[in-house]
Amino acid sequence: MFQIIIILTILSIASGVEVLFKNDFLLDNNGWRITGNKIEEPAVQQSYNLNRDMSHYIMFKDTLINSDFANPTDKTLWYFESPGITLNPLSKEGTIQARNYTPIYPNVLTFTMTSFVGDFKAKNSDLNLVKLKNGANCITFKAPTDYNGEMRTFNVPFVSQLWRFDATQEEVTDNEFKEMFHGPFIIEILGDWTQGMEVIGLDNVIIWK
Numbered sequence: 001m002f003q004i005i006i007i008l009t010i011l012s013i014a015s016g017v018e019v020l021f022k023n024d025f026l027l028d029n030n031g032w033r034i035t036g037n038k039i040e041e042p043a044v045q046q047s048y049n050l051n052r053d054m055s056h057y058i059m060f061k062d063t064l065i066n067s068d069f070a071n072p073t074d075k076t077l078w079y080f081e082s083p084g085i086t087l088n089p090l091s092k093e094g095t096i097q098a099r100n101y102t103p104i105y106p107n108v109l110t111f112t113m114t115s116f117v118g119d120f121k122a123k124n125s126d127l128n129l130v131k132l133k134n135g136a137n138c139i140t141f142k143a144p145t146d147y148n149g150e151m152r153t154f155n156v157p158f159v160s161q162l163w164r165f166d167a168t169q170e171e172v173t174d175n176e177f178k179e180m181f182h183g184p185f186i187i188e189i190l191g192d193w194t195q196g197m198e199v200i201g202l203d204n205v206i207i208w209k
Helices: 002-015 096-100 174-179
Strands: 019-023 033-035 044-049 055-061 079-081 108-117 128-134 137-142 152-157 186-190 199-208
Touching: 055 108, 108 186, 128 152, 137 174, 186 199
Parallel strands: none
Antiparallel strands: 019 199, 033 079, 044 055, 055 199, 079 186, 108 152, 108 199, 128 137, 128 186
């Protein structure tokens, strides 16, 4: 069922698309940071061309591996974190501006990722590929189990049935999902795939309508 939803979402954006947000990291890191490591710090921008899919990208390497022999999964996962993104600015309820405003809801998030270093035969388990945060609310989208570290463009549908609340793993309703796009929100994209040290590159983060 989930795979069918993903395919239908991809087909829908292919038929008529509009870019709502894009970071291609052409000149700098566009305000992206690294969370979950020893300290929060800026992502590193690299002005290199790998191919047409990754040209000028951000990257980072693991500097904190928190695991043991009994449980080799890293307990401290790091993510690429976006700056605040606003598609629907908040306006005071009951005002003319609020009554006349039509909210914008995106259909899909895409990004390209590759690994420069890392043993993807020993991946961390039960991973979230993307986290979407708005205030105290955080919802998650599961990572694919078949990713091997090679360059890939990921498609993450903004479909409520595919997301779960981070703290409780409860399902997200359509209304709860739409609320995540009211006011500024933050996207976090997984970098810490493996049980050891890895170096990951990220490029072309795009939100599509």
